[in-house]
Each structure stands twice: as C-alpha cells, then as structure tokens.
Amino acid sequence: MNAGEAGRPLGGFEGRLEAELVRVVTERGAARPGLATVTWQRQPGQVERAAGRLLRSPGLARALVTTPSLLLPWLISSAVVLAAGAAATLGTREPWVGLLAPVVAAAGIAYAYGPGIDPAWELSRSLAVSDRLVLLVRALAVFALDAALGLAASAASGAAVGITFGWLVPMTALCALALAVATVSRSANAGVAAGVAGWALIVLSEQAATGRFAAAVSDSALLLPYLAVTVICVGVALYATRIPREVS
C-alpha cells in the first residue's frame, strides 16, 4: 500500500516527498537486522516472583516492586512517624498517634495517587489491572512491612511494644479490610470508607466495653483479632483478584 492509498493520494511536491520518504524508510528497515532474533527479556527478582505467586498477578507484583517514587518516601515517613509517635506517647502518656494514625492513613490512601501524583495516571486508568488496586496493594505491603519491623523492634526492646501494637498492627488490619472491601465491591472509595468506619466502630465499641477511650490501641487482647482480620481480608482480596485459568 502506498502512502496515499488509505485516503486520497497526495499529489504534486507533497506526493513526491512522501514517496521519497517511504523509500528511505523502507530501505533502512530492510538494512536493519531483525530484532526477532534478539528477544528482550527481563528476569524478575526473587521478591517479584514471590509477590507474583502471592498476588496471583504478575502485573500487580511488578507494580508493587517498582513502586516509582512511592516506596522509599513512604518507608522514610513511616520511620519518622514511628519515632515521633514514640516520643509523643512517652511525653503525654496518651496514645493519640495510635488512635489518629489509621484515619490519617485512610486519607493518605485516598490522596496518594491521581493526575498530580502518578505520572502515568491517565494511562493507568485504561488498564485491565485497576490503578486503585495497585495503590491498595502497595499500601498493604508497606504497612505489613512496617508491622514486621515493629514486631522485630518489640522483640528486641520492650519500649517499642506500645507503639507497634497501637499503631502498626491495627493499621495493617484496617488496610487489609479496605483492600478486601475495595476488591469485592469493586470500588476503592468503598474500601477507604470501610476502613475508616471499621476503625470508628472498633474504637467506640472498645470504649463502651472497657470504659477506656484508648482501649482499641492499648488492649493486648485485640492483637489476635487484628491479625485474624488481616489474614482473612488478604485471603478475600487474593480470591477476588485471582487470574482466570483461561487467561494465565
């Protein structure tokens, strides 16, 4: 097919110029060695392969381990909040950071992406793997990692136990709840709303049961329920995002 065949053929100088350019491009293409023999292939690292198996989605795993401009700032801010939270708790004897941080995290999830944050946001809105799902999986991974770090710190020093329990463990559970609701309801907004509402419900019900406002972040009996919620919600999310057999 020549240059003008699809529409109206170009005439005069324009047509001759087009024909000459077509000739040059064709000759260059013929001279270039075929790339089919030089197939590009990237070998995923161990973490990415493990995440791919866990998430049952190579796309989500890749999005998780690359996390452009998100993972490092998030981890740094987690460390800063952990240190500031420890100082504030020791100073006031009230676990305000533990009580407020989950709500801040929910708002952070809602505002952690968008056209002003993610350079490829417009493109990611047209992809089969939802951009919101990618965000929630990233958030869950960061919180889970923070929780593991906090538990390790608690094992090393009793001073970190209060902060770890009061902040990281409930937040991880709430994030998993938000992820599960978002994947099942197919709405990230519903997931965030569920996380915030769930936290309010826990705080108020613990206050009613114990008479202490901060019981939700200071009652060690809640550790297992939080972990159970995390495991169940992650399971629900994994099931909801599984890859159909005919596609894999």
Next chain:
Amino acid sequence: MNVEVAGVTRRFGRTQAVAGVDLEAGPGVLGLLGPNGAGKTSLLRMLATVIPPSSGTLRLLGRDPRGYARRKEIRRRLGYLPQNLGYYPGFTVAEFVEYFALLKEMPPAWIPGAVTAAIERTGLADQARAKLRTLSGGMLRRAGIAQAIVNDPDLLLLDEPTAGLDPEQRVAFRALLRDLGERATVVVSTHLVEDVGAACGQVALMDAGRIVFHGTPAELTARADGTDAAGDAPLERGYSAVLAAARAGAGARS
C-alpha cells in the same frame, strides 16, 4: 462494529466538552480531526474507558464498559496513547513497555516477544535499554506508541501520536497505522491533515463537541469544491469548508 457511540455527551462542570456524538467504526483507521477544544480528547478518553459519558450509550468491542468485568475485558484488548503521556523516568524503554503489558494482563509467556515486537515496530530497538529520562520528545512519543500496541489491541486509540516526530518517523508511523488498521479499529486524533490523508480510510471532523462530518478523506476534500475555503492542501480546504458550513449552520440556528 468495534466502536458504537450513540448520543454520547460529556460535561466538565459548566463546560460541555462532547455534546451528543453518534459514531460507529469497524476495523480500519479513523482520523479524528477538529480545532482545539472541539472535544476530540474527551471523546477519546471515553473510548479508552478513562472517563464515563455524562449521558448516551457506548459499546466497545461489543461490550458495555459500564460493568466492571466487561470493562476489564475491553481494557485487555485496548491500546491507548494519551495526549500527555506520563512516564517513569527511571524505567528503560523495554521496562516501560513490559510494565504496561503486565498491567494489561497479557499472558506472561507472551510478554518478552510482544515487548520486543512493539519496540521494533516503533523503531526503538537501539534504545530498548535506554532510560526514559535520556530520550528525546519524539522517542518518548514512540515509547508511548509501543506500550499502546504491545498487546496487539483490537481497539487502538491514539491522541496526537505524531506530535514531536520528525518527517521520517511520521512516514514510518503512518505505515504502521495502515498495517494495524488491517485488523484492528484505530482511532487517531490529530491536527495534522496530512496524517489523515496518508493513513486514514475514514475521517470524522469534530467542532464544538459534535461530529460535523464523517466520511472518507476524498469526500472531505470534495467539500471544498466550489468554495473559497482556506488551506494549503486539498484536505485542509475541505476541512475549512466543512467547519465554515457547520458554524454558519449553528449561527443560523441560534
């Protein structure tokens, strides 16, 4: 028909970007022409399932994109190049294309070959391992085109794909468009009428949120016959004649 649009509108606050569009397109290359603010990008974004219509019905690849599962099926078979392509500067060209292949849920075993083919087809083989931050504007545009075609889409939507390309690259790209249009439905939004003349079998001209012409490039050119429409090329004169007639008609109705 891969694209079926009926009475579609899109409003952003008080601005009516798309004001009732009817459009059908099967395999082939459809050029979307129109002045700035005509609604081309908004229409393309709706076809890409990035934004929903305010009203009207849309069927893509025989499916209604309002349902989550159907929308996901559409997106697996969709290629989209937005007007403003965002990119991750630390990715190489190949990593960038692979990243979007994975998020389009291509079967993993197919991805290395598909990435290679997409990079080759866009003439970026020599830059496959170059970081995106080191590329020129034209090369970034081609990387964007590579990610759009990596899944061999049945519906390919390209917003100003030749912006920043040099003449040689544009000729190569037009050849690629014609090749893709043999099987898929390709919708190309552009300001460059020579791209339409060289690569598109059909052309739709938008103005003020409506399609004011839909036909072949030859039919658009013929609209200039007997008029003193401005333009340096026959297609440009047809373009100007149709726009002038549409605006005169709109003025007479108001």
